[in-house]
Amino acid sequence: MFELNDKKAVITGAGSGIGKAIARLFAARGATVHVLDVAEDAAREVVQEIRRDGGSATAHACNVAAQPEVLATFAAIGPLDILVNNAGIAHIGKADTTAEADFDRVMAVNVKGVYNCLHAAIPRLRENGGGVILNMASVAAWVAVADRFAYSTGKGAVMAMTLSVAKDYLADRIRCNSISPGRVHTPFVDGFLAKNYPGREAEMFEKLSKTQPIGRMAKPDEVAALALYLCSDEASFITGTDYPIDGGFITLNT
Structure with missing residues (x-):
């Protein structure tokens, strides 16, 4: 179960943290992984680790906030089966303490970055007869988290985009879900x-x-395990759903 043999997967922000864990696990399960990160050295290091373990991977330096870079990168990758929109940045601040430049920066990466990758990937998933999109949301899209105004706003948008994409591409056999990690x-x-x-x-x-x-x-590997399930054929009946992985944060933190 949960094998990704003959699948081509693109994972953004895969140079560290959750993205790195997803890239390593997907490669271990047979996927050809394309590691996208704004930090090229980090992406290359992850690829080297995957190859040392016998997996197949390629590194791409890509700023997801810049659509020309995203379009060029996806054109080079070609048809694909899986997109994991993981790249994101954090910010601490309330509505009246968040500077416009900081708000714009968070939106550029966490919202426009997801849109850019969806815009580039969906035609290639369609060409391939369908596939899976997994977006990284957050518990901040579900409940109030203090001093996370811009971040919460962006992750709420990611959850809404997940529902929209899931609805719009049912006929194209493209599934779209999201994960909402806690800390x-x-x-x-x-x-x-x-x-x-x-x-x-x-x-x-x-x-x-x-x-x-x-x-x-949580450990990054625990989030990666959920990502593997949702991107595998075993989850073929699941779309338009967000999956919290939060140690009870949403429902038990009263």
């Missing part, structure tokens, strides 16, 4: 703690972990 322990978290809480990293890591009712953050 996940990635290098971004470690960098955030080091920057904002120097000397208190362990204390704040524990505090953030405890905001998940299950008592810890």
